[in-house]
Structures are given as structure tokens and as C-alpha cells.
Amino acid sequence: MALAKKQASRKVVAKNKTTATKAVKSSIPPKATKPKSVKTQKQISALVNQSKEHKLAVWKETETANELVMKDWxxxxxxxxxxxxxxxxxxxxLLLVLLNEAYSVYREVVKSDLADDFFGALWNQLYRDGIKVQSNTPNASLVVRYICGATISTKTVSNYAKVLExxxxxxxKQEQFIAWVQHKTMTRVVEDQRNIENNKETRAERMARARDxxxxxxxxxxxxxxxxxxxxSWHAEKQTxxxxxxxxxxxxxRILDGGHNFNASMNLxxxxxxxxxxxRHILNIYARVIVNNLEQHEKWMSDLEEKKWADELxxxxxxAGYEESQKQDEYWANRQQAQLFENQQDFDKFVKEKKKKK
Known part of the structure; x- marks a missing residue:
């Protein structure tokens, strides 16, 4: 009986301890969880700047690589x-050297009594070589076609032939040929020769007449x-x-004389x-004024009294000199005004408005 009471009391004591332990445990506050970090605006800006700098570095690296590639190309x-x-x-x-050699032969042939026989034989030789040429092909073209063969175009043959002609x-002269072509240019030689063949006066010939x-x-x-x-006389010789x-x-x-007379002082x-x-330069300046109406001025020389046509001209x-001077003044004035505008369109608009006012 006493043993049973002891065991019962032990259970009560144990139960009380368990309850007390639970009570103690329940009174302990829960551990605080670590709060999530919140980034400030400064931190966000730093991250954004780092991202921009990274992108900029990548862009510069790519651009440098592209520049190197394009520079290599x-x-x-x-x-x-x-x-x-x-x-x-x-x-x-080399072309001029070869054309010069062909010209030396061509020049000798055209001045020879054997010219017709030679060019006839040359035409027959081209025919035997399988190169088709017209019966009216110029002699210079026969020479060029023979030395260049069938692969060269007809237009090129014609141009080279015009140089020889x-x-x-x-x-x-044969020794002057290369220097002459280089100075005048092959294009100009061909153009002048075609104008001669078409009975069309060249600009140089008209300018020569205008200078006269x-x-x-x-x-x-x-x-x-x-x-x-x-x-x-000695003073004149020094200056002429x-x-x-x-x-x-x-x-x-103009002489300022109170407005009564309109006098001017002319000074050498x-x-x-x-x-x-x-x-020659001075003559060309004035020759260009009359070159387009040259026939009219030549007619004045033959029909009108000498003093009259001279005064008119x-x-x-x-x-013409005064008008050219005005054009030059306006041109340079516009050039100076152009510096005040931000773009070409504004400047063009200004020039148009200026012309309308005139």
C-alpha cells in the first residue's frame, strides 16, 4: 500500500515537472527571423551604373574590333x-609607246606613193586572218586593228585610229608623239579629230578667231x-x-566738290x-566674251565703219567686265554670309530671298 502511494506520488511529481517544463518552454519567445535586406536608392544606382559601364565596355570592345576589321579591309x-x-x-x-611605233609607220605610208597598195594589202591580210573589216574602214583603223587583233572592240580601234589621224x-613628228598626246590627253585628241571629220569647228579654233x-x-x-x-626712252624700256x-x-x-560737279580722279x-x-591670258579673257557670237562681230568688222564697230565692241x-565683277563680288559676299548659317538649306533660302528683293 505504501509502495503504491510512492509510485503515485512520483507520477504526480513527474507530471508536474513536465507541465512546468512545458510552461517554461512556452514562455521563451520565438527566435527572430533575419529580415530581408532592402536595397537603398544609392545601391540601386550603383548597380545600374555598373551595368551601364559593363555594356559600354562591351560596346567599345566590339566597336574597336569592328574598326580593326574594316581597317584591314x-x-x-x-x-x-x-x-x-x-x-x-x-x-x-606602254600603249603610247606602241601607238607611237604604229604612228611612225602610218605617217610614212600616208606620205608615200605606195599608200594605196600598202593599205590594200593590209586589208587582205586582215581578211585572211579571219578579221572582218568593212570596205570603207579608214586606213588608220586598219593599222590599229592589225596590231591589236580581233579581241579589241571597234570603239577602241576607232579611238586609237583618231589619235594617229x-x-x-x-x-x-614621231619623236614628239608621246609628249603631245600626254599634254593634250587622248580624250581631247579623239574629240578634236571627230569634230574635224564632222566639219565642226573646235572650241580652240573659235577662240583663235576670237583672239584675232x-x-x-x-x-x-x-x-x-x-x-x-x-x-x-630708258625709263620706258624699264617698264615695257x-x-x-x-x-x-x-x-x-569721286572728287567731293559740294555736289556741283560729278568729277572723278583717275590714277595710274x-x-x-x-x-x-x-x-595670251588677257586676250582669252576678252575672247570668251565674243566667242559665242563670233560671226556677228566678224560681220561688223567687214560691214561697219572701223571706228563704229570698235566702239561697239x-x-x-x-x-561684260563690269558684270563679271559684280558676280564675283556677290559670290564672295554670299560665301561670307554662309558662315552665319547652321546648314546649307537655310543659306540657300537666304540667297533666294535676296534675289527676289533685287
Whole structure:
């Protein structure tokens, strides 16, 4: 009985301890969980900047790589271009040498009594070689076709033949042929020769006629010079060319006399001797004014009184010079105004408005 009471009391004590332990455990507060970190605006900006810097670095690296690739392509093409230019230059030099050799034969043949026989035999030889040529093919084209063969185009044969014919027409010696073609250019030689064949006067020939008209005008004006004075011979020789020609530079300004008279002071500032290049340049300036209406001025020379047509032509040259001066002044004024505009469209609009006001 006593044993049973002890066991019962032990169970009660154990139960009480368990309850107390649970009570103690239940009174302990739960552990606090680690709060999630919240990034500040500064941290976010730093991350964004890092991302931008990374992208920028990648972009720069890619751009550098692309530039190197394109630079390599461009460099290789530039090298090929230089080699091609050298090849073309050598080809042109060799072409002129070969054409010069052909020209030496052609020039001798056309001046010989055997010309018809030779070119007839050359035509037959081309026919035997299987190269078809027309019966009316020019002699120079027969020479070019024979030395170049069948592979070259008809147009190229015609151009080379025009060079041979042009050299012969201008009486160019064989040793002068290469220098003559290089100076005048093959394109110009071909063009001039075609104009001659078409009975069309070349620009150079018209300019020569126009210069003759201007020279005739100067001769007429020499009889009644605008200004004339006497000086010592040694002083004149110092300021004139071997042909006793000189060019004067001067100015003029209005004399302020209260508005009663409209007088001006004309001043000869400088006298310069004229060389051949200056003389030709001056003649060309005035010849260009009349070259398009050359026939009219030549008719005036033959039909009108000398002084009358000379005065008419002189007035026309003076007016043309004044108009050209105005054009040049307007051009440079517009160039200065262009610096004030941000783009070409605004400047063009300004020029149009300026012309409308005039």
C-alpha cells in the first residue's frame, strides 16, 4: 500500500515537472527571423551604373574590333588600288609607246606613193586572218586593228585610229608623239579629230578667231589712245616688254566738290611689262566674251565703219567686265554670309530671298 502511494506520488511529481517544463518552454519567445535586406536608392544606382559601364565596355570592345576589321579591309583594298593604278600607268605608257611605233609607220605610208597598195594589202591580210573589216574602214583603223587583233572592240580601234589621224593632221613628228598626246590627253585628241571629220569647228579654233578680233580692236584703239604722255626712252624700256607692251593698274575715286560737279580722279598706279603668257591670258579673257557670237562681230568688222564697230565692241567688253565683277563680288559676299548659317538649306533660302528683293 505504501509502495503504491510512492509510485503515485512520483507520477504526480513527474507530471508536474513536465507541465512546468512545458510552461517554461512556452514562455521563451520565438527566435527572430533575419529580415530581408532592402536595397537603398544609392545601391540601386550603383548597380545600374555598373551595368551601364559593363555594356559600354562591351560596346567599345566590339566597336574597336569592328574598326580593326574594316581597317584591314580598307587597307587591303588600298593596296590593291595602288597596284592597279601602277598597272594602269604602265599600261598607258606602254600603249603610247606602241601607238607611237604604229604612228611612225602610218605617217610614212600616208606620205608615200605606195599608200594605196600598202593599205590594200593590209586589208587582205586582215581578211585572211579571219578579221572582218568593212570596205570603207579608214586606213588608220586598219593599222590599229592589225596590231591589236580581233579581241579589241571597234570603239577602241576607232579611238586609237583618231589619235594617229589627229597627230598626222597636226603634223606631229614621231619623236614628239608621246609628249603631245600626254599634254593634250587622248580624250581631247579623239574629240578634236571627230569634230574635224564632222566639219565642226573646235572650241580652240573659235577662240583663235576670237583672239584675232580682239587683236584687231587693240590695233584700232592704238591710233587714238585714251591717255598719252612723253618720257625718256630708258625709263620706258624699264617698264615695257620687248614688244613695247605694258599693262597698267590704277584706281578711280569721286572728287567731293559740294555736289556741283560729278568729277572723278583717275590714277595710274603701276605699270608692268607684259610677257607672252600674260598677253595670251588677257586676250582669252576678252575672247570668251565674243566667242559665242563670233560671226556677228566678224560681220561688223567687214560691214561697219572701223571706228563704229570698235566702239561697239569696246563698250560690250567693258560691260561684260563690269558684270563679271559684280558676280564675283556677290559670290564672295554670299560665301561670307554662309558662315552665319547652321546648314546649307537655310543659306540657300537666304540667297533666294535676296534675289527676289533685287
Amino acid at each position: 580598307g587597307g587591303r583594298l588600298a593596296t590593291t588600288k595602288v597596284r592597279m593604278e601602277k598597272l594602269n600607268k604602265k599600261y598607258e605608257e 589627229g597627230a598626222d593632221y597636226n603634223n606631229i 578680233v580682239i587683236m584687231r580692236l587693240i590695233q584700232v584703239k592704238e591710233r587714238e589712245p585714251m591717255y598719252s604722255w612723253t618720257t625718256t 616688254s620687248e614688244d613695247n607692251l605694258w599693262i597698267g593698274l590704277g584706281n578711280a575715286y 598706279v603701276m605699270m608692268l611689262p607684259v610677257n607672252a603668257e600674260m598677253e 569696246w563698250e560690250q567688253l567693258v560691260s
